[in-house]
Amino acid sequence: MRFDAEVIDIEKDADTQVILGHAGFIKTAEDLYEAMVNAVPGVKFGVAFAEASGPCLVRSEGNDNGLRGLAEKNMLKIGAGHSFLILFKSAYPINVANAVKNVNEVSRIYCATANKLQVLIASTKLGRSIIGVVDGESTKGVEKETDRATRRKFIRDIGYKL
Numbered sequence: 001m002r003f004d005a006e007v008i009d010i011e012k013d014a015d016t017q018v019i020l021g022h023a024g025f026i027k028t029a030e031d032l033y034e035a036m037v038n039a040v041p042g043v044k045f046g047v048a049f050a051e052a053s054g055p056c057l058v059r060s061e062g063n064d065n066g067l068r069g070l071a072e073k074n075m076l077k078i079g080a081g082h083s084f085l086i087l088f089k090s091a092y093p094i095n096v097a098n099a100v101k102n103v104n105e106v107s108r109i110y111c112a113t114a115n116k117l118q119v120l121i122a123s124t125k126l127g128r129s130i131i132g133v134v135d136g137e138s139t140k141g142v143e144k145e146t147d148r149a150t151r152r153k154f155i156r157d158i159g160y161k162l
Helices: 028-039 065-078 093-101 145-157
Strands: 004-009 017-023 044-050 058-062 083-089 106-113 117-123 128-135
Touching: 004 065, 017 093, 017 117, 017 128, 028 044, 028 058, 028 083, 028 093, 044 065, 058 065, 065 083, 083 093, 093 106, 106 117, 106 128
Parallel strands: none
Antiparallel strands: 004 117, 017 083, 017 106, 044 058, 044 083, 117 128
16 A cells, blocks of 8 residues: 655745644534634634545534634645644634644644644545644744843733743
């Protein structure tokens, strides 16, 4: 048996956050919608979920038509059954990741990021699968004391530490 590999670039704005995961039930898009709106008031998002049986459609929900449409477009390119993509603004992954993980049908989160993102896909006769992600750029070294101070200041500037 053999498979073909492909790299899919996720299309998004620099300030758009992404959660990519695996889940499996027709109500996943609705449940992810509820998780997002209950996690952060005012979050703007679009959810796309790829079915793996029946009509094999991309199901979508969201409260921002632009993000919803972009999630659908990216999910069609990914085309891997039972995968989901959430594109969102006005929140960070740290604000919503646990709510997403706690959706009963969610079995895995591949990444939660605002970085440039590539999805690694394997295709067989049966279908397509996510085999990994490339989340941002390669490591360039170890932080120095000035880098540590910059990191700590940033965390405080965005309100996550006193």
